[in-house]
Amino acid sequence: MPPTERLYYQDSHLIEFEARVIANSERVSGWTAVTLDRTAFYPTGGGQPSDTGTLNGLRVVECIDDTEEGVLHVIQGRAPEVGTVVKGRIDWLRRLDHMQQHTGQHILSQAFVKLFNAPTHSFRVLDESCEIDVDLDTPSNEAIERAVELANNVIWENRLITIRQVTSQEASELPLRKEPAREGDLRVIEIEGFDLTPCGGTHAYQTGEVGMIAVRSWERAKGLARIEFVAGMRALADYRRANQSARATAGIFSAALADTPDLAARMIEENKQLHRRVRSLEEIAARVEAEELLVKATTGHDNVRIVSELFDNRDAESLKHLALSLINHPETIALLGSRDKDAARLIFARYADAPGDMNALMRDACAMLDGRGGGKPDMAQGGGKSVERLSEAIETAAKQLR
């Protein structure tokens, strides 16, 4: 069987073609791989996902490069008979997107070579962006932005992109950006006066078609700089998302976009200070509150004072402040609880020399609340889900001490 003639090698903008079916093979139930004598569909390879489209109106969901069988077009449904002529159609926006990312990658990778002599080790087209791993000695925002600027200048100069078929002998005399991955005759992609790279992918006619390139983020990975970038339509989509998010944030601050990072940083700093201030005021308030509660205390064994109190919506830290203020007073035991909509919390604490095992009392109380808790003989904390039994749990603990 002769290999599939790859029409995309000659013309990356060909989206409609006719071809003859030369083989059909059912892969898994309902899915068939169709082989044609010629195709404009690009199969997955070289970091670039495959084209999708239709064959006689049937959806082509993926194309696979099979070294023995040629380009396999995966379709669902009844496959056209071997020998028939079918009409193929490529999803153009997907092809254009892939060409923009892929051609953009040639340009950006060469920009890193020109500026920093830093070769690209790998390239991947992801769902929303692309990644390259660049051997950049000292990656920094400034270095990467310099490469992005050079790449965009090359894009806007709208340089011609041509395909050269060369022998391996001719290739060895060309200043190729990377070593050919295979032996024999080579397909070399030339970006006028800028880049020469052996490649079997689909590329723009001229650099202007790439639109623009932007780097979203970068990080160090395995000794290389992993750079996430977007080109063409993806750059516009990314700008829209970023702009929407920036405007929503600026709206919250009623401020200009450029002012929001400083405002947000200042607000977080103020929030930290306020938090500290609230905690120190709580300690003062807890001392005053403790004095008031002591007046209502009941008396237990050995004349110990028992303060039992139930609050609404009081957080664990605030309850603890109050308990600590109470047990600052000699011969005092604090049995404190707080409830909100779906949780009950408890703290039991006693003055150092007062009687009673707070840990044991807490375990019993938590069992009533269908929860968990514990601690030491002089202080224990816990909680549970049975909010409605909180009052009963505190009263039961108080009874044991009387």
Ligand SMILES: [Zn+2]
């Ligand atoms: Zn390429």
